Amino acid sequence: MAAYLSVALYLGYRVYNNYSEESSVFLLHLVYQVNFGLLVLFLSKAFYIWRQLLLYHKNKFLQIAWDWFELLLAATLLLTIFNFNYTSYIFLPLLALMGFYILFLCTNMKWVAYLTFNNKSRSLVLLGAILLSCYIFFRFFKNTANSPNLVIDYSDVGFLLLAMLFVSLYTLAAFLVSLFSLPTSGVFEQKSEDLLNFQRLSQSIQQGQSEAQVYDMLFESTIKASDANAAWFELIRNGEPQISHLLNIDAPQTTRIRHLLLAYNIQNIDYINNNLSRNPGFRELALPWKSMAILPIKSTKHLSGILYLLKDIEGGFDRETVNVLRTFTSQTMLTIENLRLINESLQNERYKEELKIATQVQESLIPKTFPTDSWFEISTHAVAAKEVGGDFYDFLQLSESRIAIIIGDVSGKGISAAFHMAQMKGIFHGLMQQDMPPSEFMKQANSALSRCLERTSFITSALYIIDYRMKGFMFARAGHCHTLYYNSMMDDVFYFQTEGLGLGIIRDKNYANHIREMYYDYNPEDVMVIYTDGIVEARNKANEEYGEDRLLYMLKQTYHLEAEDIKWAIINDLEDFTGPGNLYDDQTLMVIKFKPAQPKK
């Protein structure tokens, strides 16, 4: 565009030159031709640029209208080619219509709205320059048209006139529109900046920003949007407000204002005061501000922070501004809540991962195969619930005729339970190498665990040492579920009601007083059922527990079966009771059936 200015200056010089000399026809012709060339260049370039601008944000209708305009304009060339006199009565109304058409096209100035204040003032200068050059061209050709020395007169070419008309009219319209939209452009700039800030706020989640950054953004954006002179932001931490941002105000001033607001009982609510000087309380504080807006950042559940904005003019917070500010605060709340939700879900994800590892550890710690022996049958069942973990069992062949079987349940869940389970397994294998009676084992295990178990954790366990040669077993129970037993001789099913305190509950020598050992002679066909509380505490939809009684009843019905079948009968009955997919706790069940067969010699 600047090129046109130089062209205009050049032309001005030429025009001046032309006037002063007024001599050679040749020179006149030369100037005239050069100027004509320049005019065509100017027109074509301006025409092209205006076309681009006019079609900015075009719709279909505008595109068609423009295409027709170009077509009609080209059609006017025909007039020149066939040498019609366009000033005749037939063509004049048509040309006038074209003029109106141009006027209509001049109403499409959407691009002006997208200019900022600076852009507009710059474009005003340029538009002025174009107008000026249009005028100079026009003057020049008009003046020279009457000159008798000229051989050709281009001013009669309708096409050029129309193009000139279009360029100058559009320029004039653009100039005027820019000029009158200049005062409002600030508002549009503000709006678009607000929009951008909204976008930044809502995008901060994807960008992985922290809450503090979101608050920073809120503080900056609201100050810009409201054009506030002073502001501060209080973050609510554990119910106590904490100032995190300050602008043009000091802490003592904020405390004084806050005290006053407290006295007025204005807390955590949207509050706009556009006339602080009329309020005696605020007047006493002698603050340099006259308007104040308080905007709490809160959801239905909790308050995250409060934003205070101050302005040094009365009525500083009009409805429009307050609406924008409120949109900012609600957007911030949304962003903050979403950030928290994302963090929570990440936490859950981590927790799930941890549980997965715990389950793997747990599974690897449970023996898959049991010794098969002609003395007894054993059948085991173990399922881990997702939430709670910590059941375990293990065995150790002490000698040819003796086997130790341990079952237990670690309180707690996740990794720590799996960890304690591993410890317990270590303790079992370590201590039982020395072959000790179950009560002694419990005492030593308790003292070992006392050093490593956290205070809220404990382990329940039961240890059985079966001696085939003696046809008996020794056992001790440390807070674990009672052992269910079927005595074939007496044809009776009962629980061994023995005393025994869980491991890790008392962590001193006194524990020894809380453990009892029992010896029992077994008969062939006797059945022992060992289980964890996940079995008897399994619940159905009505929240009833499976219970010891039902378990006892099941053994009464099935003791004559093989160990494997007894186990399945119990498990199936348990599943019938709880219904599918209703697992609260780990379930471990072990059925041991003693056999009459003699050991191999």
Next chain:
Amino acid sequence: MKITQEIKDSTVIMTLDGELDASSSVLLDEELSDPEIMKYSKILVDCQNLHYISSAGLGVFISHLQRFEDAQIKLIFYNMQDKVRNVFEILGLDLLMTIVSDYEEARTIANE
């Protein structure tokens, strides 16, 4: 789970309502960890509406047991449902903790 506290002279009466599982045991732990509670010499726990206690819930009581004993604070449970009492018994806690049938009995034992 709802935990309510009522204070009568030197006694705290704590009422447990609902199920004491891994998540609600955190609440109980907070209540029992409150330093204020050490000012009282008796803590009576009303278990009438305690329907279930998990190992985590038991763990909380166990972890505070020694502390209360050292401070000579009596911890007495009463109105315990059979199901819950059974859990205490299996674990052997009935021998370590005082579990009585009703409020009157709890009151008498507390004042001994």
